Amino acid sequence: MAKHIKKVNGKFVDVNNGNTVFHGHCTKDLDIGDMYDDDESGKTMQIKEIIPIGTSGKLVRSVSV
């Protein structure tokens, strides 16, 4: 099942199971198709592209759904 990450009390949790996923930025460990709630825009975003850059950097493109 695709992840759906939401910030709750300062922690990022997967709304599918309530588990705390990680601390830090909410798109860091997501894959294509996963979703997160953007607390700045208030929108639910879905990951569309992940593009590797350099040694282990990456560019993540997501669009509101």
Place this chain on the structure above:
Amino acid sequence: MGRPEFETIVASAARESLNSVDLSVDGATTPIAAGATENIDLFSSSGTIGHIQSAYLNALAPIGATTGTHLLNITSGSQRGGFTQGTSNFGSDILFNQKSWILADNAKLPSSDSAQVAAFNDNVFDSAISLRFVYTNNTDAVQTGFRIYRMTYVEKVIGS
């Protein structure tokens, strides 16, 4: 879909590297609906800090729009509030080049070129906290035009 091109130049015993990103997102195949948002998150390599040097950001005016605005925002993925933002009316493009807004006919934040440069120069990111580019289509038409996100940044190895 996007057509990315990347280049990495490693120098100084791999303690610093210069990276460039060229992402052109074709709105014909990846449209942005009226009221929708596109986020582009840039993460540096593990064990490095990224420091943005320059950027070229372009969004065409949504074809067929009759009201509203669209905007580009440069921010951190970890905090609310943008570092700098350009907003154009429905009939105009948005263009950011190097370190400031060239075309944003509704509003530029900060308003002065020097303040925009200062806000842009403060941006750092790493492998966990991104530098985020946000495009928001607040017009009444679907954005079917190109969005271009080009940037050059330096990665510095932590502790070097």
